[in-house]
Amino acid sequence: MTPHRPALHGNSAPTASGPRSIAKPYLVFLGDAAGAAEAKTGIGVHEWAGADCLAEWRTGTIVTLGLPAMRPGEARAAGARSLLIGVSPVGGALPDGWIPHLLDALEAGLDIVSGLHQRLSDHPVIGAAARRLGRVLHDVRHADRAFTVATGRKRAGKRVLTVGTDCALGKKYTALAVTRALRGRGIDADFRATGQTGIMIAGEGVAIDAVVADFIAGAAESLSPAAPPGHWDVIEGQGALFHPAYAGVTLGLLHGSQPDALILCHDPRRRTTNWYPDYPVPGVEEAMAAYLPLARRTNPRARFVGISLNTGGMAEADAVQAAQALAPLGLPVCDPLRFGLEAVVDRLLA
Amino acid sequence: MTPHRPALHGNSAPTASGPRSIAKPYLVFLGDAAGAAEAKTGIGVHEWAGADCLAEWRTGTIVTLGLPAMRPGEARAAGARSLLIGVSPVGGALPDGWIPHLLDALEAGLDIVSGLHQRLSDHPVIGAAARRLGRVLHDVRHADRAFTVATGRKRAGKRVLTVGTDCALGKKYTALAVTRALRGRGIDADFRATGQTGIMIAGEGVAIDAVVADFIAGAAESLSPAAPPGHWDVIEGQGALFHPAYAGVTLGLLHGSQPDALILCHDPRRRTTNWYPDYPVPGVEEAMAAYLPLARRTNPRARFVGISLNTGGMAEADAVQAAQALAPLGLPVCDPLRFGLEAVVDRLLA
Numbered sequence: 001m002t003p004h005r006p007a008l009h010g011n012s013a014p015t016a017s018g019p020r021s022i023a024k025p026y027l028v029f030l031g032d033a034a035g036a037a038e039a040k041t042g043i044g045v046h047e048w049a050g051a052d053c054l055a056e057w058r059t060g061t062i063v064t065l066g067l068p069a070m071r072p073g074e075a076r077a078a079g080a081r082s083l084l085i086g087v088s089p090v091g092g093a094l095p096d097g098w099i100p101h102l103l104d105a106l107e108a109g110l111d112i113v114s115g116l117h118q119r120l121s122d123h124p125v126i127g128a129a130a131r132r133l134g135r136v137l138h139d140v141r142h143a144d145r146a147f148t149v150a151t152g153r154k155r156a157g158k159r160v161l162t163v164g165t166d167c168a169l170g171k172k173y174t175a176l177a178v179t180r181a182l183r184g185r186g187i188d189a190d191f192r193a194t195g196q197t198g199i200m201i202a203g204e205g206v207a208i209d210a211v212v213a214d215f216i217a218g219a220a221e222s223l224s225p226a227a228p229p230g231h232w233d234v235i236e237g238q239g240a241l242f243h244p245a246y247a248g249v250t251l252g253l254l255h256g257s258q259p260d261a262l263i264l265c266h267d268p269r270r271r272t273t274n275w276y277p278d279y280p281v282p283g284v285e286e287a288m289a290a291y292l293p294l295a296r297r298t299n300p301r302a303r304f305v306g307i308s309l310n311t312g313g314m315a316e317a318d319a320v321q322a323a324q325a326l327a328p329l330g331l332p333v334c335d336p337l338r339f340g341l342e343a344v345v346d347r348l349l350a
Numbered sequence: 351m352t353p354h355r356p357a358l359h360g361n362s363a364p365t366a367s368g369p370r371s372i373a374k375p376y377l378v379f380l381g382d383a384a385g386a387a388e389a390k391t392g393i394g395v396h397e398w399a400g401a402d403c404l405a406e407w408r409t410g411t412i413v414t415l416g417l418p419a420m421r422p423g424e425a426r427a428a429g430a431r432s433l434l435i436g437v438s439p440v441g442g443a444l445p446d447g448w449i450p451h452l453l454d455a456l457e458a459g460l461d462i463v464s465g466l467h468q469r470l471s472d473h474p475v476i477g478a479a480a481r482r483l484g485r486v487l488h489d490v491r492h493a494d495r496a497f498t499v500a501t502g503r504k505r506a507g508k509r510v511l512t513v514g515t516d517c518a519l520g521k522k523y524t525a526l527a528v529t530r531a532l533r534g535r536g537i538d539a540d541f542r543a544t545g546q547t548g549i550m551i552a553g554e555g556v557a558i559d560a561v562v563a564d565f566i567a568g569a570a571e572s573l574s575p576a577a578p579p580g581h582w583d584v585i586e587g588q589g590a591l592f593h594p595a596y597a598g599v600t601l602g603l604l605h606g607s608q609p610d611a612l613i614l615c616h617d618p619r620r621r622t623t624n625w626y627p628d629y630p631v632p633g634v635e636e637a638m639a640a641y642l643p644l645a646r647r648t649n650p651r652a653r654f655v656g657i658s659l660n661t662g663g664m665a666e667a668d669a670v671q672a673a674q675a676l677a678p679l680g681l682p683v684c685d686p687l688r689f690g691l692e693a694v695v696d697r698l699l700a
Contacts, residue, residue: 001517001545001559001589001596152594152626167351195351209351213566214559216598239351244502244605244648246351248566252598276502279647293640297629298594 001149001214022138022203023081023111025054027070031098032060033087039063041115041197042086048176049201054080059101063087072108082111082138084200092117094126102126111136115196140199143210143219150217150256152298157227160348161259161295162237162308165287167246168274169267170336171237172198174308177336178263179234181345189232192223194253198236208238209249216249220256232348235259241290242282243273251294258299261348264288267310268322284326306332306344351499351564372488372553373431373461375404377420381448382410383437389413391465391547392436398526399551404430409451413437422458432461432488434550442467444476452476461486465546490549493560493569500567500606502648507577510698511609511645512587512658515637517596518624519617520686521587522548524658527686528613529584531695539582542573544603548586558588559599566599570606582698585609591640592632593623601644608649611698614638617660618672634676656682656694 028046033039046053046065055070055078065086072083083105089095094116102120105112106129112120119139120126130137138144160178162171175191175198182189191198193205211219224233235257239246266284273279282290288304295302307326311319316338323333332343378396383389396403396415405420405428415436422433433455439445444466452470455462456479462470469489470476480487488494510528512521525541525548532539541548543555561569574583585607589596616634623629632640638654645652657676661669666688673683682693 001599150595152629209562209564211563212559213561213563213599213602214596216563217595241644242647245500245567246564247605247644247647248598248600248602249351249563250598251601252563255594255597279502290643294591294597297592297597 022113022200023136024049024052024203025080026052026082026084026113027072027075027080027105027110028053028056028065028067028084028086029101029105030056030058030060030063030065031087031089031101032058033063034060036063038090039087041088041200042084044197045084045086045200052203053084054078056086057083057101072105072110076109080110082113084113085115088115094118094120094123099125103129106130106133106135109135111138113138113140113200115141115200117141140196140205141207141210143207147211147215147219147222149214150221152255154258154299155221155224155226156229157224157231157233158229158261159224159233159235159257159259160261160263160305161235161254161257162263162265163250163254163287163291164237164240164265165242165281165284166240166267166270166273167243169270170265170308170310174263174265174336174341175234175236176201177341178345178348181341182232182234185345185349187232187349188228188230189234192233192235194223194236194238205236208253209246213248213252216252217256220253224257233257237265240273241294242279242287244276244279254291254295255298259295260299260301260303261305262291262295262302263306263308263344264291264304265308265310268325269314285329288329304331305347306334306341308341308344309333309335311335311338372463372550373486374399374402374553375430376402376432376434376463377422377425377430377455377460378403378406378415378417378434378436379451379455380406380408380410380413380415381437381439381451382408383413384410386413388440389437391438391550392434394547395434395436395550402553403434404428406436407433407451422455422460426459430460432463434463435465438465444468444470444473449475453479456480456483456485459485461488463488463490463550465491465550467491490546490555491557491560493557497561497565497569497572499564500571502605504608504649505571505574505576506579507574507581507583508579508611509574509583509585509607509609510611510613510655511585511604511607512613512615513600513604513637513641514587514590514615515592515631515634516590516617516620516623517593519620520615520658520660524613524615524686524691525584525586526551527691528695528698531691532582532584535695535699537582537699538578538580539584542583542585544573544586544588558603559596563598563602566602567606570603574607583607587615590623591644592629592637594626594629604641604645605648609645610649610651610653611655612641612645612652613656613658613694614641614654615658615660618675619664635679638679654681655697656684656691658691658694659683659685661685661688
């Protein structure tokens, strides 16, 4: 393992000396997306950071966020600072057809925010143009700096972490909703992003799944640094403890986050792990029983404060029944989208 | 998380298209090491892969492995294929004074095997010389290829994984001893290295702590691929489930290894985690209770087959007592160095 000295390892040459800071507001690039699934990133950023989305740039006709349509020059003149790539190209790789568009954005004075797997900064044309023009390329799917090994030391301030029975069932959404609710009560709270869309929403964060193994917990510690005692970090969970591929990410993030509170996210309809049909989704009680002792390793005060259900698409009565079925566990049960989560926030603050 | 398609991500440009294969035998570089601690790597490789250590090259007078003393040209002529850096430089960085020695080795026709944190392949002088001469630089502390996301699918063959209550208490040693014992019984067994010294011993392996988070379990799956039903992979564990910095590595390796058998490694004298004095070492029973359900996620047949104690330095009577204290757990208890581990291997094969 990496020896316990604060050596800066974990990535090849870090590209920034400090945490990522993305210049807003955004011109959201939607390309010629054929449907909402392709435009999930842009839709998500617009939903949670709408005030940061100044305009959209469509080259097609299907998907729109309802924002003013602008090209880069016009958007820059209107105050935009970055082009946010709000679409995932089919197949995942940067389409050649986008290159002129990205160059236009750079030439117009915009930075670029990308969640693509390949680093734009490594792209021979885009990378070179950005360096020539002094523009910043934010490859948010990649860790942007070196991290140190976790210290295990307790940090001041409070932390809540969303954890799940699987991926893709509301950990980010719940964390954003909790942050919004806390701020609505006048409480000093920050959303701590660990995935690409979250980072685009927050303008900063750590792509925790892109960090080298030895440094996951250390990166998590950096993500929610020491804060005043009344401050809440609301940390976006990643993966799941039961996930055959990603559980290591989940545990490193859990330990480094040293959360005082946990919210269990679950989809009551889901029987098997997405993409892993041989792996049943654990029940809520089983999941909490697994997470809690591990959480208490780095924070003996850790406790669950609520359950966040994803009931999207269920009939109202079924959603209510799913929530009531969990009542015996003695925790507030919510669906942040359908029922709001004030009861969970109450328990959090109790 | 990385989408579930077999895209090759996880590292910047992979340097090899297949698994690492280190050319042996070795000329072991001991530099001017002042003591055994500095030369731990060389000593370990010599102990476990003595037949692969042809000669040693000392520039000092204190540490020797008792091998014939040779310089690179002579070693090459005698059949050596790689220079193995068997010493850790004080402070961790490549000392300038070594550069001429490494160049000598390259010029003489030797590859270089290094466990240093900095990649020799990135060193302006060493990297350039190696490329010019067509030599291979094995930076074993770094992952050398891209990995895919774990599939969670069960692989043919059997696997045993050493797990621990902390780091640095015998997981590697135990795995090597088990491999040796299995082969001694005529069983087809392979040691699967996950750390730098193990990789140097085996000539291949995966530096699991240097893999990007999303791919830890996937790298573990690659490390012990499908094998004939009677074959045993003996996998070197890393980290510990209770370790505030490395537990994520441990869990990803555990899941991807899908071990049929686990051996719990423990130092009966250790009260707190090395380097983390606020973190008590768990008891053996507590540790096994935590590891087993997680192991069973990817292999429902997982079971503990023994406990491997590190009693080095203890009086014989105390060591025996420490082992007897664990007898109620119903598992064979050994110290591979002091007592041998045949009883554990018996249980493994039962």
